[in-house]
Amino acid sequence: MSDSHSSILSHQFETLDQQRASAEFGMWLFLVTEVLFFGGLFVSYAVYRYLYPVAFAESSQTLDMWLGCFNTFVLLTSSLTMALAVHAAEAGDKRKLIRFLLFTMFLGTVFLVIKGFEYHHKFEHHLVPGAHFEFEGPEKEHAQIFFFLYFVMTGIHGLHMIIGLGVLSVLILMAYNDRFSKEYFNPIHITGLYWHFVDIVWIFLYPFLYLIGHPK
């Protein structure tokens, strides 16, 4: 084992390849748990959308589909910059790596800010489930279930974004301190997997929440 490896190869592994493959497999398993974690919500969503189709369509109309569309655009772009960051890491290009990671963080922040405005709008229009919930229309209670699911799903998605931003900032510090090289960039790769996964969740959330029924 060469000296350059001994600092990046953990004691329990034999080779760097074993270490890399383990990290990648581990991250994928974690993403599987995330699929099932969000899965509990998607399943609940499916049940109530089946039971209360009209209420879901009417509630969905109150969401701003263009804001949602723009946010999807922002997240897809951040996925691109994340993929490019991994690409830069593969090439061992530190400057590009840091730049793309910063880009990704910026786009993630934009997404959250827009989400914040949307939440604010819901508060102002009493569309937050609870005592002050107001909804024009016959099925107020069922609409409330829609908004409950909307807030939980987007809220937990947002929480994942915030965690992702935290991890990204750590990665930027590490990259700045020359912790990565052509041989070793596991953390970038598996964080990339995480970031893309969060993107995928949104790819489903957008049509499920914003695009039910027909825009008026």
Next chain:
Amino acid sequence: MSHDTAAPHSPLTITFYVKLYIGLLVLLLATVGASYLHLGPFNFAVAFTIAVIKALLVILYFMHVRFTEKLIWLTAGAGFLWLAYFLGLLFNDYLFRW
């Protein structure tokens, strides 16, 4: 031990990533556009199909699953398969309640 290939590099180029990205944006516009059509129950089917295609593209290329070992295919598939099982068995109840 010093000659191990530490990191397999994906064969994708920056141009490919950008093309893929543009493709995803086109699909996004398609899903928005489709929501204006009155297709009845097929609205959901269309939106869902487009979402699945988008997700697949991200998984296969952005997440490099296209170029990794079988184990990762299996793992990634298992998560979604389980969710599908879950929904399928659950709707045995909701679809057939008296």
Next chain:
Amino acid sequence: MKNYLTQDISLKSWLLTKDHKRIALLYLISITFFFAIGGFAALCMRLELLTPGPDLLKAANYNKMFTLHGISMVFFFLIPSIPTVFGNFLIPIMIGARDLAFPRLNLASWYIYTLGALFALTAAILGGVDTGWTFYTPYSSTYSNTHVVLMATGIFVAGFSSIFTGLNFLVTIHKMRAPGMTWFRLPLFVWAHYATSIIMVLGTPVIAITLVLVGLERLFGVGIFDPRLGGDPLLFQHLFWFYSHPAVYIMILPGMGVISEIIPCFSRNRIFGYEFVAYSSIAIAILGFFVWGHHMFITGQSVYAGLVFSLLSFLVAIPSAIKAFTWTATLYKGRIYLRTPMIYALGFIGLFTIGGLTGLILASLATDIHFHDTYFVIAHFHYIMVGATMMAYLGALHFWWPKITGKLYPEFWGRISAVIVFLGFNMTFFPQFILGYLGMPRRYHVYPPEFQVLNIFSTAGATILGVGYLMPFVYLIWSLKYGPDAGNNPWGATGLEWKTVSPPITENFTQIPTVTEEAYDYHQEPMPDLPEEAM
């Protein structure tokens, strides 16, 4: 040469250890603590049930007791028990690795478990929870006046410990096997943990999000389970059992793995049908996910769903039956030593068979009408979870005690306690089958007087069972100081863990072994004699 226990003995070195063997011991201490709490709660319940009337506990306190019993036993003892202690300790050694793939994550799992445990204990100390371990809505989300959110938080947190343990095992088993350790040379213990880990990874997240939803509904009065708001309380049951039924297999599969190690060793025989045992573990793990609705046959679930779930539940019986037959067949033409672990293992087969077959009665739709939510169900799942899993756990503790501590336990007392546990267990839970047939509902604090005699039998049995559990606790600790040295392989067993020193060194092997033979390479050869002082 220093072993993993003597490498560094400071408290800090224990609390920050990344050695899978030390983490296993940290878990051993934690789960023993929760076993004691759950056992205490069980004792209170059994004493209360000595008489039909309310004598020892008020109704509210009785309800808190069975909740405490269920939660500490299920979430904080049985689910982590064999995986986190024996799986943690043995999987890396069995496959010829220096540690798990992610040692820091492993330590983090223990801290996460401990954090969850602290939440749960806080909830218990502040006054407890009275929903039962099942947290059925809308009682848990709206009507109960107890610390549901705190307790649910504890279980939510501990769930991540379980997820990370399963993830760690899967990666380790896939990526860390020594040269020559092919899949079909793996000990069946490893196969069983592989199957268990699949369930942990695929199932646990669902209970986590479900508890979040219950917590939100309770805290903010809005949610998706409250029927007054258009919610469906049965959806909670679906989500809950999607995890909690497979969780039963999290509890039993590792036990099956243990038995598959002990039986060949003490009958000096190859396991009969290795591949069938291995595949049946995976089959159980996968089929186990598709049967959750058998907890809901009479709740108002659709009849069609009931039919599907009933059929699938019957099918799970097949791989379980294969295992029981296989273990029995392994004894054939062996050289059988009835040492303590073997007595536990044979007891396991018997109790598991009864528990499994009575499960058919509950999987069958028509009979389940009568038995649902009665003591028959209690008896059935205790035969599996206590009868089988606890026997396997104690068997494992005795079997690998020499490896873990380097000391032999007193064999005579071991055999006595194994027999006492077996008899006490049957006396506790067999009467409950009859009580269930008579119609006595579970979770009853007072009951009609004609049920009293059987309850007296059950309580008497529980006392004996309690003594049986206390004995190993005493003599195992005694053996730490006074037990004779075990040597590296007191049972003459195969498997890489017996080829290292006892106790193993920090990175398990001085040199990573190369495996050239299948598991269970026994040839009816005699077992080494135990030293005089170990009898």
Next chain:
Amino acid sequence: MSHECYEKREWPRGSPHNNMNIWNFPLLPESASTFAAHIDLILEFLLAITVFFSVAIGLAIIYFAVKYRHTREIDRVHSGKSMLWIEITWTVVPLIIVLFVFVWSSGVFYWTRKAPENALPMFVVAKQWMFKTQNLEGVREINSLHVPLNQPIRLSLISEDVIHGFSIPAFRVKQDILPGRYNMTWFQATKVGTYHLFCTAYCGDQHSRMVGTVTVMEPKDYEEWLAGGKSSAVTASEAGEQLFNKYGCITCHKANPGEGRCPTLHGLYGNSVKLVGGRTVIADEAYIRESILNPQAKIVAGYEPVMPSYQGQINEEGLLELLAYIKTLKVK
């Protein structure tokens, strides 16, 4: 809640406790309905399977443990290979057995889920911690239910708060009672007597005191009992009719189609209804209940959504009475 409450509880007659000899305890439950024999037969079959395999495995273990005990000198030569035919046998034989039981048991289960046409409707409303029962004649009971012998009884069950269970072990009947949704069960008693009624789904503090009795009477005695209780009561559908008038339902829901602003309820029950948007539903109990509490959820084709919600105004018993009344409305 203390001893006092417990002492006052009357357990059904025939409880061995009354004989003052606790050793005279039962091992088998009473069988007092048409279900009992069928369910017990499946149980006995499965018990036989359980005993057979447990004993077979147990004996095999003991036999091997003795015969091949390490101290004995005995022939131990065997191939060490597993035999495929054995594996296949013990996979296929259990499979056949369980599939047989599945089909048999599912058939019986289906029978227990479908009440016969001639079944006598009764209602059970559960709340923490009591069962409130009512028959069509309007006799209301608490924690008690009187039924005639050899008459199918169809129970509509609903809860006012949490999930409860409704279990009569002697009849092999059990059904969870859900809030917000009707569940149904039925039975036909075959033996005169008084039997336990238990709440089997954990429902809070006094769960174990949510018990009652079911009394099976000869039809003649039942008539007498009804007459005794009926004197002050109106029948369920009469009570429903009073509610129908009180809440003003009658002003919009007229007897003839096209008369009022709302669809007629005559001949509604059990028939299909065409909704706005083209869907059709069967007007069952769940539909009528939803239409009273949440009328906008399903709008009948050709009508305006003008009906206000009655959520919180009519209690569960009132809803059941209204249902009973609506069921009596025939096409004019």
